[in-house]
Amino acid sequence: MEQVRIGNGCGFWGDNLDAPLILAERGRLDYLTLEYLAELTMSILALQRQRDPQAGFATDFLDVLERLCPILRAQPNLKVITNAGGMNPAGCAAKARALLDRAGLSDRRIATVSGDDLLPCIDQLLAEGHPLANLDTGQPLADVRARLVSANVYLGAGPIVAALRQGAAVVITGRVADASLTLAPAMYEFGWAEDDWDRLAAGTIAGHIIECGAQATGGLWCNWQEAPDLGDVGYPIAAIDRDGTFRITKPPGTGGAVNCETVAEQLLYEVGDPSAYLTPDVSADFTSVRLSQEGPETVRVEGARGRPAPDRYKVSIAYRDGFTASGTLVIFGPDAPAKARRCGEMILQRLRRAGIELEQSNLECLGAGDCVPGVIPAAVAPPEVVLRISVRDSRRGAVERFARELAPLVTSGPPGVTGYTTGRPSVREVFAYWPALIDRTIVTPRVEVC
C-alpha cells in the first residue's frame, strides 16, 4: 500500500450519528476512526461502570457499528479504530462481538487496548513516590485522593499497531491520545519505526487535523458562509503517503469545505506551543508543515518534522468537586440586562432567606455580551436577554434548593419574565480535571483479541 485513507467520523461523544456512515460509504476508506472521549467523559463512564460492571463505554458506538454492518460486509478491508471502550473496552468489545456475529461478520476480529486505567493501583503509585502532582498548580494528588473518580494514562499508537498486526478489523481502546488513532494505521501499513520522528509527526499532525471531525471540513471556519451546504458537511479524510506527505479531503458530493484556511485553523485548535505538540508517540512540530491547495476539496500537507516523544505519559484524572445546576429565564422589556441582573440577585436573596449561602454562583445576561464577560459590550440595548444563573456547591441539597427557586420569579419578579418552559434545572455532579504526568515504565498497555 502506498497510500492509506483514514476518515474520522466522530469528533466527540454526541457528534452526528450519520456522519460515520456517509464517510464510510462514500470516502473510499481503509480505516474509519471514531473519537468519543473528551477530557471528562472518562469520569462519567467510571461512575456508570461502578453502578453496572457491564457499562462504562460510549454506547453510541454500538448504534453506529450496527448501522455500519452492511458497509463492512460490502467493504471487507475496511477497519474501524475507536476509543469508545472508555472505562470498559472489554465490555464494549463483548457487545460489539455479539453484534458483528449477528450480522454474519464473525470472521472480523475485534481487539481491545487497555492498561490506561491507573485507578486500581493509584495508592501503590502514590506510595512508591509518584506524586501525580497537578500539572497546572503543582498540588500533590494525595490532597484529593478520597474524591478520585478516574485516572487514565493517554496511551499512544503502539498498542493499536500491535492489535492491527494481530489481524484486528475493529480496535476498541480506552484512553488513547486522539491523534494516535490516526497515526497507528499509518505506522502499521507503512512499517514506520517507533523512532522515525518525522513520519510519526506527520501521522500525528494528520490525526490532530481530523480528530475533531467536521472542524477540518468547514465547521467553525471563520468564512463558513463560503462553505457550500454546511448542513450536509462531509467528515474529514487523511490520505497519507508512505513518506508522510498527506492530504486532507472529504467524500465527494458532501457539503462543507476543505481549504488552507479550514485546515490551518484546525491545526491551531487547542494547541499550546505549536512547535512542540506532545503526544505519547512524538513531539510534533506544527510549524514545519507546508499547506497547499491541491484540488477543490483537497489540501496537501508536507514537510512534517518531529522530535523524540516525551519520556512521561500524560494522565487525565478526575475528582468529585461538588454539585452544579444552571437555569435560564427570558427577560424582556426596557433595560432588559439590568432587569435580568436584578432577577438573578432576587433568586440568590431568596436562597439566603432560606439559609443557603451558595459557595459559587454566576449571573450572565446572554444577549448583552456576557459570553466573553466585559470584553465585548452590547452595541445597542437588546429588547430581551437570557438570564442564565449557575451555581456550584459541595452540598447537593443546596443546589437542589436553588433549582426550585427559578420558577417563582415568573410571578414574583418584574414584568417580562418568561421562557420558563424547560422545567426545573437538573442537578449534576461536578468532576474537576487534574492533569498529571507519570513515568512510562510503570504503564503496561494490554492488547487482547476476541
Added chain:
Amino acid sequence: MTAGETIRLSDIAHGRSGDKGNHANIGVLAYTPAGYDWLRRHLTAEVVARYFAPLRPSRVDRYEAPNLLALNFILYDVLAGGASRSLRADSQGKTYALALLQMTIDRPENYAAMLRPGGNRHE
C-alpha cells in the same frame, strides 16, 4: 487613506479558539504575509492580555507559526474553572477567537496588502 481610520482585526485575520483545562488558546491567522508581519509587530501578548483583562488572565503566552502566517495565544486561568467546573455559558473559550477578531485597530498604511484575496464575507 485618512489618518485615524480604524479597521477590525477580522479584516486581516481569521482564527479559532478552544480550551486547555482552565486555559484558553486562540489561534490568529493572517490572510497575507503583510498581515502576518503586522500581527507579529502589533498583536503582542501584552495587547491580547489587555484586551481580555476582564477575564483576568494570570499570564498570556504567544507562539509564532510563520508557516501558517499565524500566532497562537495561550490565556492562562481565564475559563473560571474550565469545562467541568466553570459556571459560564462558554466554559471552553469557544467564542474568544471571534471576540479577539472584533478588536478595533488603527488602519495600517499597507492595509490593502493585508486583506483576504478574493474578499471577506464574514463581517
